[in-house]
Amino acid sequence: MEQSISAPRDPAFIRIAAAIKEDILEGRLLSGTSLIEADLVDVYGVSRNTLREALQLLRQQGLVSQEPSKSVRVKRLSLAEVRDVFIVRHLLEPGALRGRTAAPDGWLDRLGDVIHAEGEAIAAADWPGVARQSLRFHQEIVSLHGSAILDRMFSLIAAQLSLVFIAGKGAQAFHEPWLAREAEMYRLLQQGEWDAAADRLELYLTDSEAVLSTLV
Numbered sequence: 001m002e003q004s005i006s007a008p009r010d011p012a013f014i015r016i017a018a019a020i021k022e023d024i025l026e027g028r029l030l031s032g033t034s035l036i037e038a039d040l041v042d043v044y045g046v047s048r049n050t051l052r053e054a055l056q057l058l059r060q061q062g063l064v065s066q067e068p069s070k071s072v073r074v075k076r077l078s079l080a081e082v083r084d085v086f087i088v089r090h091l092l093e094p095g096a097l098r099g100r101t102a103a104p105d106g107w108l109d110r111l112g113d114v115i116h117a118e119g120e121a122i123a124a125a126d127w128p129g130v131a132r133q134s135l136r137f138h139q140e141i142v143s144l145h146g147s148a149i150l151d152r153m154f155s156l157i158a159a160q161l162s163l164v165f166i167a168g169k170g171a172q173a174f175h176e177p178w179l180a181r182e183a184e185m186y187r188l189l190q191q192g193e194w195d196a197a198a199d200r201l202e203l204y205l206t207d208s209e210a211v212l213s214t215l216v
Contacts, residue, residue: 062075
């Protein structure tokens with residue numbers, strides 16, 4: 001879990017928060033993992049004060065939690081939080097597709113790149129990578145709104161969702177059906193069937209919420 005921290009112009013606590021967030025997204029720090037301050041100071045090569053600022057930022061982002069008199073842990077989403085996430089997703093994602101007749105230049109190509117990357121991740125049995133590319137697919141859909149605020153909002157939601165994705169035993173059976181449905185939506189979008197793709201996305205989100213709700 002050694003890190004090479006980039007973007008030196010950012011404050012140190014932001015860079016450390018980004019490094020810890022990456023370890024969460026990559027499956028190196030799993031939901032429920034205790035984050036021991038003394039260990040993290042050594043791993044990330046920072047002071048305790050900087051680390052505490054980074055963890056505070058991650059708490060604000062909903063990625064770590066701390067109960068009174070207990071250590072900081074990688075957050076476990078509650079059922080209510082999963083439901084909240086999907087309320088937002090139902091508002092954001094299908095509406096980005098419905099009623100459209102065309103995509104911005106290069107958008108379908110980027111979506112196609114995601115589908116290709118998903119296939120490569122499956123072939124490599126890289127399940128954190130599969131989850132990351134799947135969320136990237138949905139991030140691209142949200143980007144059709146043309147709103148930097150919504151893009152940032154969904155980026156945070158995607159990070160929170162990664163906390164409940166399966167990365168170990170059973171990951172292939174969990175992920176592959178969703179990727180097949182994303183590929184189907186991509187084909188519909190290529191054909192200009194925007195409303196049909198939005199309908200598929202509504203069903204996808206409903207089914208996804210039902211499955212993820214059983215994992216928390």
